Amino acid sequence: MNIFKKTIFTGFSPNLTLRDTLLAVSFLVLPWKWFFIRRGNNVSVVEREIEKYFNIKHCYTFDSGRSALYFILKALGVKSGDEVLVQAYTCMVVVNAIKWTGATPVYLDVNDDFNLSVADLEKKISARSKALLVQHTFGLACPMDQVMQIAKNNNIFVVEDCAHAFGAKYNGQFVGTFGDAAILSFGADKVISSVRGGAVITDNEEISKALKSYQDNLPLPRIGKTIQHLMHYPIFLKGRLFYSLYLGKLILGLAKKINLINKIIYKEEKMGEQVSFYPAKYAHSLARILLNQLKDADRINQHRKKIAEYYDGNLKNAKIVSPWLNKIKKEDCIYLRYPLLAEQARALRAYGKINGVILGDWYNSVIAPIDIDFSKTDYNAGSCPKAEQLAERSVNLPTDRHIDLKAAKRIVDLLNKF
Ligand SMILES: Cc1ncc(COP(=O)(O)O)c(C=O)c1O
Structure with a gap:
């Protein structure tokens, strides 16, 4: 690896900005802000802004998407004995x-575009199905007209x-x-x-x-956890900057080891268990940061499209294919990541790393991450063959605000030589 060349990341806190880092640090170092790390009106301010964005009546925030999902399923009355299609x-x-x-997940296979197969949905929907979870993978919408019609015919929630x-x-x-x-x-x-x-x-x-009642009855997030989330900003800012000098890796590794920063997914969760500190309310300080991010959302999504367009036009290696190329409605997709399929996905990621480009590995397992306890998922090996195939071959490219056309060219040149 050339230590003087900036590392290109896929993930690694792709939305990080200096502005948000200064804001996060201000909550950590300014004593008059300490009281507002967890509580304050920004939570409801951001909820109202999200309602405006989607032109929808209600928004309720939680500590995470996973907690939000748990509570919406509960609100729909999903319980033991029910099936949830996912x-x-x-x-x-x-x-x-x-x-x-208490419900059982029933797994649907996917199409080449990484989204659910409508044919498999029609096959697996049953009298026990209570709800269908529709994942718009990597920012590409599922065919909602067909999905909604099937759900209506079978009287299930979506x-x-x-x-x-x-x-x-x-x-x-909007999806x-x-x-x-x-x-x-x-x-x-x-x-x-x-x-x-x-x-x-x-x-x-x-x-x-x-x-509303679930949210009202939740505790505030623990102060230690919220501090970890705020600490993420200065640590990842330095980590990204000095990664190629090995110093960044050291900073990040150390910060994780001494619990200065949070984990995206905890060991207990990988084993199918709940952690003691969640679910919780959303923290005021994080809601303040999200208000900034919300203002950027459309501009950043436009940027993602521009980078994806560059990949579309310039990737020319028969060993690495874009399953979306010329197949999707580009203007509607936001390309959270640019998905590719390669026979030698693992080798490709290793080759990228040696050359200072950390390629994405979403999802390198039919249920990610790869080191979970599969026995806790109710997934039967072989039941979704397409999803398994895709997981074997998936590699993704970054499209975020840190990727300019020069970085995109570096990635493309590298991939075209693989
Ligand atoms: C497809 C999908 N849905 C939901 C979630 C849950 O989001 P969160 O990390 O905010 O809990 C994830 C998270 O990693 C995800 O990949």
Whole structure:
């Protein structure tokens, strides 16, 4: 690795800005802000802003997208004995949220575009199906007209998982506004971030009442946890900057080891268990940071499209294919990441790393991350063959605000030589 060349990341806190870092640090060092680290009116301010953005009646924030999902399922009355349809090629925290309601996840296979297969949905929907979770993977919308029709015919609830797709559209309408409700995630690697956070949006008054009561009864997040989230900013800022000098890696490794920063997914969650400190309310300081991010959302999504367009036009290696190329409605997709398929995905990621380009590995397992306890997922190996194939071959490219056309060219040149 050339230590004088800036490392290019996929993920690694892709929405980090100096402005947000200064804001986070201000909560840590200014004594008059300490009281407002967890409590304050920014939580409701950001909820109202999100309602305006989507032109939807209700938004309720939670500590994370996974908690938001747990509470929306509960609000819909999902319980033991019910089935929740969910696509394979998803994240363990999604599965946990379903299982913690007592329901059973029923996995749907996917298409080449990484989204659920409508044909498999029609096959697996049953009298026990209570809800369908629709994941708009990497920012590409599922065919919502077909999905909603099937759900209506079978009288089941639809929850849209917009963790990857804040601002994406289907036929010109925001995803998240088709189903009975939708979840949003403000995790570090998502479209807009406050390191951790999530929300439910809905137009349904009854669901809204239930969500309000769940939210009201939650504790504030622990102060130690919120400090970890704020510490994420200065540490990742330095970590990104000095990564190629090995110093960045050291800073990040050390910060994780001594619990100065949070984990995206905890060991207990990988084992299908709940952690003691969540679910909780969303913190005021993080909501303040999200307000900044919200203002940037459309501009950043436009930027993502521009970078994706560059990849579309310049990747020319028959060993690495873009399954979306010439197949999707580009103007509606927000390209949280630019997904590729390669026969030698692992070798490709290793080759990228040696050359200072950390390629993404979403999702390198049919339920990610790869080191979970699969016995806790109710997933039967072989039941979603396409999702398994994609997981073997997935590699993703960054499209975030830190990637300019020069960086995109560096990535493309590297990939074309592989
Ligand atoms: C597809 C998908 N849905 C939901 C979530 C949950 O979001 P959060 O990390 O905010 O809990 C994730 C998170 O990692 C995800 O990848």
